[in-house]
Amino acid sequence: MTDESEADPIISIAAHSKAPKNRFNVDAFHQPGVTSPDNLAADGAHFLEQDVSSFDAPFFGITAEEAKAMDPQARMLLESSYEALENAGLSVESVADTDTGCYVGCFTRDYHEMLMGDAESSPKYAVTGTGLSLLSNRLSWYYDLKGPSMTLDTACSSSLVGLHLACQSLRTGESKMAMVCGANLLLAPSFGIWLSKLNMLSSEGLSRSFAEGVSGYGRGEGIATVILKPLADALRDGDTVRAVIKGTGVNQDGSFLPIPPLLY
Numbered sequence: 001m002t003d004e005s006e007a008d009p010i011i012s013i014a015a016h017s018k019a020p021k022n023r024f025n026v027d028a029f030h031q032p033g034v035t036s037p038d039n040l041a042a043d044g045a046h047f048l049e050q051d052v053s054s055f056d057a058p059f060f061g062i063t064a065e066e067a068k069a070m071d072p073q074a075r076m077l078l079e080s081s082y083e084a085l086e087n088a089g090l091s092v093e094s095v096a097d098t099d100t101g102c103y104v105g106c107f108t109r110d111y112h113e114m115l116m117g118d119a120e121s122s123p124k125y126a127v128t129g130t131g132l133s134l135l136s137n138r139l140s141w142y143y144d145l146k147g148p149s150m151t152l153d154t155a156c157s158s159s160l161v162g163l164h165l166a167c168q169s170l171r172t173g174e175s176k177m178a179m180v181c182g183a184n185l186l187l188a189p190s191f192g193i194w195l196s197k198l199n200m201l202s203s204e205g206l207s208r209s210f211a212e213g214v215s216g217y218g219r220g221e222g223i224a225t226v227i228l229k230p231l232a233d234a235l236r237d238g239d240t241v242r243a244v245i246k247g248t249g250v251n252q253d254g255s256f257l258p259i260p261p262l263l264y
Contacts, residue, residue, distance in 0.1 A: 016206060016218070018044045019186070022053070029189040040189050041196040042205030046220030052076065052185055060142065069122075069129030071111040073183040074138055076223040077104065081139055081179055084225035089240045092143060101147035101175035103166045104136040105158030110187035139179065147175040158182065159224070164248040166228050178228040185221050192219065 019026035030040040055075040057067035067075070085095065112130035115122045128134055132151050140149035148169055154161045159182030166178035186192070195201045195216075202208070202216040234241050 015046045015049075015220075016044055017047050019189075020047060022051075023047075023187060024189050026189065029193065037197045038193060039196060040192050041199075041201035041203050041216065042192075042218070044205035045186055045192075045218060047186065048221045048223075052187075052221075055079075065123070066125045066129065069115070069125035071109075071130045071135070072187065073106060073111070073185050073223065074129070074135050076185075077135060077139060077181050077183055077225070078142065080223045080225040081143070081181060084179070084227050085143075087240070087242075088227045090227065095177070096144035097146060099147045099174070099176045100143070100145040101166055101169050101178040102136045102140045102143075102145055102149045102181075103162035103178065104139070104151045104181045104183065105154075105160070105162040106132065106135055106151060106183045107153040107155050107158050108184055108186075108191055110185065110191060113190060114188055135183065136181075139181070143179075145179070147178065160248075161250055163226075163228075163245075164250045167245060167248045170228060170230055176229070176233070179225060180228060181223075181225045183223050185223075186219060195219075 026040065026043045029038075030043040032043075052072045055067055055070075055072075056079075057064060057075075060078050062070070082092075085092065109130065109132060112132075115126040115130055123129065132153065134151075136149045136151045139145070140147075148165075150162075150165075152158050152162050152165070159180065162182070163180050166175070166180045169175040170178055192201060200216050202214065202218050204215070204218065206218040208214050228245070229237075229239060231241070231244060233239075
Protein backbone atom coordinates (compact mmCIF):
# COMPACT_ATOMS: atom_id res chain seq x y z
CA MET A 1 0.00 0.00 0.00
CA THR A 2 1.19 3.53 -0.81
CA ASP A 3 0.06 6.58 1.07
CA GLU A 4 -1.86 9.03 -1.16
CA SER A 5 0.42 11.93 -0.20
CA GLU A 6 3.36 9.90 -1.49
CA ALA A 7 1.70 8.67 -4.67
CA ASP A 8 0.23 11.90 -6.03
CA PRO A 9 3.48 13.82 -6.70
CA ILE A 10 4.91 10.88 -8.68
CA ILE A 11 2.18 11.31 -11.28
CA SER A 12 2.11 15.11 -11.16
CA ILE A 13 5.85 15.71 -11.50
CA ALA A 14 6.01 14.08 -14.95
CA ALA A 15 7.17 16.71 -17.50
CA HIS A 16 7.34 19.30 -14.71
CA SER A 17 10.25 21.73 -14.68
CA LYS A 18 11.34 25.18 -13.66
CA ALA A 19 10.45 27.86 -16.21
CA PRO A 20 13.07 27.66 -19.01
CA LYS A 21 15.54 30.54 -19.19
CA ASN A 22 14.58 31.21 -22.82
CA ARG A 23 11.00 32.03 -21.77
CA PHE A 24 11.53 34.50 -18.93
CA ASN A 25 13.67 34.92 -15.82
CA VAL A 26 11.31 33.32 -13.32
CA ASP A 27 13.59 34.17 -10.39
CA ALA A 28 12.79 37.84 -10.96
CA PHE A 29 9.10 37.17 -10.36
CA HIS A 30 9.06 34.34 -7.82
CA GLN A 31 10.18 34.38 -4.19
CA PRO A 32 9.49 31.14 -2.26
CA GLY A 33 7.03 31.57 0.58
CA VAL A 34 6.10 35.12 -0.38
CA THR A 35 2.39 35.83 -0.81
CA SER A 36 2.50 39.45 -2.02
CA PRO A 37 0.18 40.34 -4.96
CA ASP A 38 3.08 40.79 -7.38
CA ASN A 39 4.71 37.42 -6.65
CA LEU A 40 4.39 34.41 -8.95
CA ALA A 41 3.18 31.55 -6.76
CA ALA A 42 5.38 28.85 -8.35
CA ASP A 43 8.60 28.85 -10.32
CA GLY A 44 7.69 25.74 -12.31
CA ALA A 45 5.02 24.24 -14.53
CA HIS A 46 4.60 21.51 -17.15
CA PHE A 47 6.64 22.93 -20.03
CA LEU A 48 7.18 21.43 -23.47
CA GLU A 49 10.79 20.35 -23.95
CA GLN A 50 11.02 21.50 -27.56
CA ASP A 51 12.00 25.01 -28.64
CA VAL A 52 8.62 26.68 -29.18
CA SER A 53 10.25 29.51 -31.13
CA SER A 54 11.49 27.24 -33.94
CA PHE A 55 9.29 27.19 -37.04
CA ASP A 56 9.74 26.12 -40.67
CA ALA A 57 8.04 29.19 -42.13
CA PRO A 58 8.93 28.52 -45.82
CA PHE A 59 7.22 25.11 -45.62
CA PHE A 60 3.93 26.91 -44.97
CA GLY A 61 4.64 29.70 -47.44
CA ILE A 62 5.12 32.28 -44.68
CA THR A 63 7.73 35.04 -44.93
CA ALA A 64 10.25 35.69 -42.16
CA GLU A 65 8.67 39.10 -41.48
CA GLU A 66 5.24 37.56 -40.96
CA ALA A 67 6.56 34.58 -38.98
CA LYS A 68 8.22 36.72 -36.29
CA ALA A 69 4.87 38.44 -35.68
CA MET A 70 2.96 35.16 -35.38
CA ASP A 71 2.03 33.80 -31.99
CA PRO A 72 4.07 30.60 -31.42
CA GLN A 73 0.73 28.95 -30.68
CA ALA A 74 -0.37 29.74 -34.25
CA ARG A 75 2.91 28.40 -35.66
CA MET A 76 2.65 25.16 -33.71
CA LEU A 77 -1.02 24.73 -34.61
CA LEU A 78 -0.04 24.74 -38.28
CA GLU A 79 2.49 21.99 -37.57
CA SER A 80 0.14 19.99 -35.32
CA SER A 81 -2.76 20.15 -37.80
CA TYR A 82 -0.52 19.07 -40.68
CA GLU A 83 0.69 16.08 -38.65
CA ALA A 84 -2.89 15.22 -37.68
CA LEU A 85 -3.94 15.11 -41.33
CA GLU A 86 -0.92 12.93 -42.11
CA ASN A 87 -1.83 10.60 -39.25
CA ALA A 88 -5.37 10.36 -40.60
CA GLY A 89 -4.07 9.47 -44.05
CA LEU A 90 -5.43 12.68 -45.57
CA SER A 91 -3.50 14.89 -47.96
CA VAL A 92 -3.69 18.67 -47.94
CA GLU A 93 -5.14 18.51 -51.46
CA SER A 94 -7.95 16.17 -50.40
CA VAL A 95 -9.32 18.53 -47.73
CA ALA A 96 -9.08 21.72 -49.80
CA ASP A 97 -12.38 23.32 -50.79
CA THR A 98 -14.38 20.96 -48.54
CA ASP A 99 -17.01 21.58 -45.87
CA THR A 100 -14.48 21.10 -43.09
CA GLY A 101 -14.93 23.05 -39.86
CA CYS A 102 -12.07 24.36 -37.75
CA TYR A 103 -12.41 24.81 -33.98
CA VAL A 104 -9.51 26.03 -31.85
CA GLY A 105 -9.64 26.25 -28.05
CA CYS A 106 -7.30 28.81 -26.47
CA PHE A 107 -7.59 31.38 -23.69
CA THR A 108 -4.05 32.72 -23.15
CA ARG A 109 -2.52 35.57 -25.14
CA ASP A 110 1.02 35.90 -23.79
CA TYR A 111 2.62 36.71 -27.17
CA HIS A 112 -0.04 39.32 -27.95
CA GLU A 113 0.67 41.11 -24.67
CA MET A 114 4.42 40.94 -25.26
CA LEU A 115 4.21 42.53 -28.72
CA MET A 116 1.47 45.04 -27.98
CA GLY A 117 3.34 46.48 -25.01
CA ASP A 118 5.23 48.77 -27.40
CA ALA A 119 3.35 49.56 -30.61
CA GLU A 120 6.27 51.53 -32.07
CA SER A 121 8.67 48.58 -32.01
CA SER A 122 6.20 45.74 -32.62
CA PRO A 123 6.44 43.83 -35.94
CA LYS A 124 4.39 44.97 -38.92
CA TYR A 125 1.99 42.02 -38.80
CA ALA A 126 1.61 41.91 -35.00
CA VAL A 127 -2.11 42.69 -35.00
CA THR A 128 -2.90 39.77 -37.32
CA GLY A 129 -0.13 37.51 -36.07
CA THR A 130 -1.41 37.59 -32.50
CA GLY A 131 -5.15 37.88 -33.06
CA LEU A 132 -7.03 35.16 -31.15
CA SER A 133 -9.56 34.73 -33.96
CA LEU A 134 -6.71 34.17 -36.41
CA LEU A 135 -5.66 30.94 -34.67
CA SER A 136 -8.56 29.14 -36.36
CA ASN A 137 -8.95 31.34 -39.41
CA ARG A 138 -5.31 30.93 -40.41
CA LEU A 139 -5.77 27.15 -40.45
CA SER A 140 -8.97 27.41 -42.48
CA TRP A 141 -7.23 29.73 -44.95
CA TYR A 142 -4.09 27.63 -45.28
CA TYR A 143 -5.99 24.38 -45.92
CA ASP A 144 -8.79 26.11 -47.89
CA LEU A 145 -11.49 24.83 -45.53
CA LYS A 146 -15.04 26.04 -46.17
CA GLY A 147 -16.78 25.00 -42.94
CA PRO A 148 -17.26 27.02 -39.72
CA SER A 149 -14.05 28.53 -38.34
CA MET A 150 -13.81 29.82 -34.79
CA THR A 151 -11.50 30.25 -31.82
CA LEU A 152 -13.16 29.54 -28.49
CA ASP A 153 -12.32 30.90 -25.07
CA THR A 154 -14.22 29.15 -22.29
CA ALA A 155 -11.14 29.03 -20.06
CA CYS A 156 -9.93 25.52 -19.20
CA SER A 157 -12.73 23.83 -21.17
CA SER A 158 -12.05 25.69 -24.45
CA SER A 159 -10.90 22.75 -26.59
CA LEU A 160 -13.57 20.42 -25.17
CA VAL A 161 -16.27 22.94 -26.05
CA GLY A 162 -14.72 23.14 -29.51
CA LEU A 163 -14.97 19.35 -29.75
CA HIS A 164 -18.66 19.50 -28.81
CA LEU A 165 -19.45 22.19 -31.38
CA ALA A 166 -17.57 20.25 -34.04
CA CYS A 167 -19.61 17.11 -33.30
CA GLN A 168 -22.83 19.13 -33.44
CA SER A 169 -21.80 20.56 -36.81
CA LEU A 170 -21.13 17.06 -38.13
CA ARG A 171 -24.46 15.77 -36.80
CA THR A 172 -26.45 18.52 -38.50
CA GLY A 173 -24.59 18.13 -41.78
CA GLU A 174 -23.22 21.66 -41.60
CA SER A 175 -19.72 20.14 -41.84
CA LYS A 176 -18.56 16.91 -43.46
CA MET A 177 -15.33 16.87 -41.47
CA ALA A 178 -13.83 18.90 -38.62
CA MET A 179 -10.43 19.90 -37.31
CA VAL A 180 -10.38 20.45 -33.53
CA CYS A 181 -7.35 21.96 -31.82
CA GLY A 182 -6.19 23.08 -28.40
CA ALA A 183 -3.28 25.43 -27.69
CA ASN A 184 -1.59 26.73 -24.55
CA LEU A 185 1.94 28.08 -24.18
CA LEU A 186 3.41 29.86 -21.15
CA LEU A 187 5.57 32.59 -22.67
CA ALA A 188 5.43 35.30 -19.99
CA PRO A 189 4.90 35.52 -16.21
CA SER A 190 2.05 38.07 -16.25
CA PHE A 191 -0.93 35.71 -16.51
CA GLY A 192 0.53 33.49 -13.79
CA ILE A 193 0.91 36.51 -11.53
CA TRP A 194 -2.73 37.47 -12.07
CA LEU A 195 -3.78 33.92 -11.16
CA SER A 196 -1.50 34.04 -8.12
CA LYS A 197 -3.29 37.18 -6.90
CA LEU A 198 -6.48 35.11 -6.80
CA ASN A 199 -4.72 32.25 -4.95
CA MET A 200 -5.52 29.93 -7.86
CA LEU A 201 -1.99 28.59 -8.45
CA SER A 202 -0.31 25.85 -6.43
CA SER A 203 2.86 26.92 -4.67
CA GLU A 204 4.36 23.63 -5.91
CA GLY A 205 3.32 24.32 -9.49
CA LEU A 206 1.53 20.94 -9.47
CA SER A 207 -2.07 19.80 -9.78
CA ARG A 208 -3.01 17.31 -7.05
CA SER A 209 -6.77 17.04 -7.27
CA PHE A 210 -8.58 16.03 -4.07
CA ALA A 211 -5.31 15.57 -2.13
CA GLU A 212 -4.77 17.14 1.28
CA GLY A 213 -3.02 20.48 1.55
CA VAL A 214 -3.70 21.53 -2.03
CA SER A 215 -3.00 25.24 -2.56
CA GLY A 216 -4.14 25.57 -6.18
CA TYR A 217 -3.51 24.05 -9.58
CA GLY A 218 -0.40 23.70 -11.73
CA ARG A 219 -0.25 25.17 -15.22
CA GLY A 220 0.90 23.27 -18.30
CA GLU A 221 1.56 23.57 -22.01
CA GLY A 222 0.23 21.65 -24.95
CA ILE A 223 -0.66 21.83 -28.64
CA ALA A 224 -2.99 19.18 -30.07
CA THR A 225 -5.17 18.51 -33.11
CA VAL A 226 -7.73 15.80 -33.90
CA ILE A 227 -9.58 15.23 -37.17
CA LEU A 228 -13.25 14.26 -36.86
CA LYS A 229 -15.61 12.61 -39.31
CA PRO A 230 -18.93 10.76 -38.95
CA LEU A 231 -18.04 7.10 -38.37
CA ALA A 232 -20.10 5.87 -41.33
CA ASP A 233 -18.29 8.29 -43.64
CA ALA A 234 -14.87 7.34 -42.27
CA LEU A 235 -15.57 3.62 -42.81
CA ARG A 236 -16.95 4.29 -46.29
CA ASP A 237 -13.84 6.28 -47.26
CA GLY A 238 -11.41 3.75 -45.74
CA ASP A 239 -10.01 6.33 -43.30
CA THR A 240 -7.81 5.46 -40.35
CA VAL A 241 -10.03 5.43 -37.23
CA ARG A 242 -8.19 6.04 -33.94
CA ALA A 243 -11.19 6.46 -31.64
CA VAL A 244 -14.97 6.80 -31.62
CA ILE A 245 -16.71 9.63 -29.75
CA LYS A 246 -19.90 8.29 -28.16
CA GLY A 247 -21.25 11.65 -27.01
CA THR A 248 -20.44 15.21 -25.95
CA GLY A 249 -22.15 17.90 -23.89
CA VAL A 250 -21.80 21.44 -22.63
CA ASN A 251 -23.35 23.10 -19.59
CA GLN A 252 -22.79 25.70 -16.90
CA ASP A 253 -23.13 25.01 -13.17
CA GLY A 254 -24.86 28.32 -12.57
CA SER A 255 -24.63 30.11 -9.25
CA PHE A 256 -24.45 28.46 -5.84
CA LEU A 257 -25.78 31.63 -4.24
CA PRO A 258 -29.45 32.49 -3.77
CA ILE A 259 -30.85 34.86 -6.38
CA PRO A 260 -30.37 38.39 -5.04
CA PRO A 261 -33.42 40.64 -4.76
CA LEU A 262 -34.00 42.95 -7.69
CA LEU A 263 -32.82 46.50 -7.14
CA TYR A 264 -35.03 49.31 -8.39
